Structure formats: C-alpha cells, structure tokens
Amino acid sequence: MKFSLEGRTYVVMGVANKRSIAWGIARSLHEAGARLIFTYANERFEKPVKDLVSTLEGQDALFYECDVTNDEAVDATFQQIGEDVGTIHGLAHCIAFADKEDLKGEFVETSRDGFLLSQNISAFSLVAVTRAAEKLMTEGGSIVTMTYLGGERVVQNYNVMGVAKASLDASMKYLANDLGKRNIRVNAISAGPIRTLSAKGIGEFNSVLKQIEEKAPLRRTVTQEEVGDTAYYLMSDLSRGVTGETIHVDSGFNILG
Numbered sequence: 647m648k649f650s651l652e653g654r655t656y657v658v659m660g661v662a663n664k665r666s667i668a669w670g671i672a673r674s675l676h677e678a679g680a681r682l683i684f685t686y687a688n689e690r691f692e693k694p695v696k697d698l699v700s701t702l703e704g705q706d707a708l709f710y711e712c713d714v715t716n717d718e719a720v721d722a723t724f725q726q727i728g729e730d731v732g733t734i735h736g737l738a739h740c741i742a743f744a745d746k747e748d749l750k751g752e753f754v755e756t757s758r759d760g761f762l763l764s765q766n767i768s769a770f771s772l773v774a775v776t777r778a779a780e781k782l783m784t785e786g787g788s789i790v791t792m793t794y795l796g797g798e799r800v801v802q803n804y805n806v807m808g809v810a811k812a813s814l815d816a817s818m819k820y821l822a823n824d825l826g827k828r829n830i831r832v833n834a835i836s837a838g839p840i841r842t843l844s845a846k847g848i849g850e851f852n853s854v855l856k857q858i859e860e861k862a863p864l865r866r867t868v869t870q871e872e873v874g875d876t877a878y879y880l881m882s883d884l885s886r887g888v889t890g891e892t893i894h895v896d897s898g899f900n901i902l903g
C-alpha cells in the first residue's frame with residue numbers, strides 16, 4: 647500500500663499513448679488514490695487519452711487541450727482547471743519536441759529555427775506551465791519534469807535536445823528557488839532510454855538500449871513504472887525536503903565514466 651495521495655489533485659501533461667512516461671506517472675499516482683487531470687497537445691489526442699484513462703478504475707479525471715507553445719492556451723487551461731477543481735497539488739511535465747532532422751548527424755548543423763523550436767516546447771514550456779499552475783497550488787505543491795543524460799554530457803544524436811534539456815535542467819533549479827517560499831517544490835527525473843512514441847524511428851535507439859543492458863550497474867533498462875514510482879515519491883510528502891534536484895532513474899548508467 648502506498649502513502650496515500652487521496653484528496654489530492656495532479657495535472658499530468660504529455661500522455662500520447664500507453665507507452666508514454668506520463669502514463670507510467672499517471673498510473674502510479676492513481677494507485678496512490680490521487681485525482682488526475684490530463685492535458686494533450688491537440689484535440690486529435692482527446693479520444694485516445696480518454697480511452698486510456700477509462701481503464702483506471704474509479705478515476706474521476708478531467709481533460710483539457712493545451713498546446714504549450716501558445717501562452718493564451720496555457721493560461722486559459724489553468725484558469726479553467728482552477729474554476730473546475732480549485733486547488734491542485736502537483737504537475738508532471740512530460741513534454742519535449744525537436745525536429746527529427748536535428749536528432750542525427752552533427753549538432754553544429756542545427757538551424758536557428760530548429761534550436762528555438764526545441765527550446766520553446768521542451769524547456770520554456772516548463773516555465774510557462776509553472777507560472778500558470780503555481781497560482782492553483784494554494785496548499786504548496788510539487789512539480790516534476792522529465793530530463794535525460796544528454797543534457798549533462800554529450801550523447802550521440804541527442805544534439806539539439808541535449809541543449810534543450812540543459813536549459814530545462816537550469817530552469818528547474820531557478821523555478822525551485824523562486825517557488826520554494828510558497829512551499830512548491832520543483833524537481834526533475836532523468837530517465838534512462840525507454841521505447842516510447844518519441845523514441846520511435848530514432849536511428850540507433852536499439853543500440854542505445856543494448857549498451858544499457860551491457861554496461862549499466864543494474865544491467866537492464868528501466869520501465870515507465872519505475873519512473874512513475876519516482877514521480878509518486880516526488881509528488882508525495884515523502885520527498886518534502888527535496889527541491890531543485892534531479893533523480894536519475896537509469897539503472898545507474900550515469901555514474902559510469
């Protein structure tokens with residue numbers, strides 16, 4: 647039995663399908679008794695997300711469309727959430743995007759537009775949603791974002807996303823400093839590679855997984871459930887003294903030289 651999150655409401659952003667890391671987080675929070683709110687990028691994803699959530703027994707979830715590149719959409723979404731539920735206790739930001747062309751070859755070839763696009767969706771969006779969501783965290787709260795090792799060091803092909811994750815990681819720390827006085831914590835989970843829709847079609851992904859199986863201390867890859875349970879810890883009072891932190895859920899791969 648988990649430490650209960652009954653009576654608490656969490657916003658989960660970035661469920662695309664059942665393989666999404668956001669879905670692992672949603673299931674873990676649901677198991678702890680939390681009420682969930684889901685956002686998706688556009689109405690195309692409304693039905694698939696609703697169908698998925700209908701499999702969570704007894705979950706009285708709410709759904710909103712929210713394209714994070716649009717300030718008005720972000721503000722309107724959180725204003726509506728405020729009107730519908732009042733207080734929220736946390737938010738899981740599981741959103742990233744880069745042009746496929748920028749995820750191969752040499753980083754030096756990155757275009758200005760490609761660079762700004764990935765920064766906009768993958769890093770600035772955390773700032774935008776935090777600013778809108780914190781107004782609803784009247785009892786304190788916990789914000790969790792998803793990052794990857796490629797923001798700390800050079801990982802082949804991650805390129806423009808690595809620079810966006812470095813920006814996200816720094817944003818997470820500045821936000822943690824701003825919001826700490828209102829008892830709102832901001833942390834990141836650095837996940838090892840997981841086969842999701844985003845990872846689909848990325849060249850060399852299989853060899854990245856194989857490298858983890860051969861070299862990571864745990865000699866295996868991680869699952870959405872394992873990331874979900876760490877997000878649950880960060881959302882719960884178990885982590886009440888933790889903010890501005892990055893927890894690696896990566897079978898220990900990051901400690902290797």
Ligand code: NDP
Pocket residue numbers: 659660661662663665666667668686687688691712713714715739740741742743767792793794795836837838839840841842843844845
């Ligand atoms: P998914 O493809 O399942 O999720 C990516 C999500 O980003 C989608 O739900 C997509 O929404 C959303 N998104 C993209 N653009 C926008 C936008 N403009 N507005 C709102 N939402 C948007 O992949 P993952 O679960 O793998 O990715 C989740 C997070 O985890 C990302 O930050 C990723 O970088 C990170 N991560 C992933 C790892 C992995 O190996 N998979 C490893 C480490 C970190 P929609 O479907 O509605 O378009």
Ligand code: N5H
Pocket residue numbers: 662742743744745746749793794796801802803804807838839840843844845848851854
């Ligand atoms: C070193 C690697 C492998 C190479 C780099 C992969 C980077 C992936 C991240 C971004 C977010 C993927 C991405 O934007 C794909 C899009 O161009 C195309 N896909 C889509 O549009 C789908 C339909 C939608 C749902 O995707 C999004 N994002 O909206 C890194 C890997 C080992 C680990 C990894 C996969 C990290 C990560 O950040 O996801």
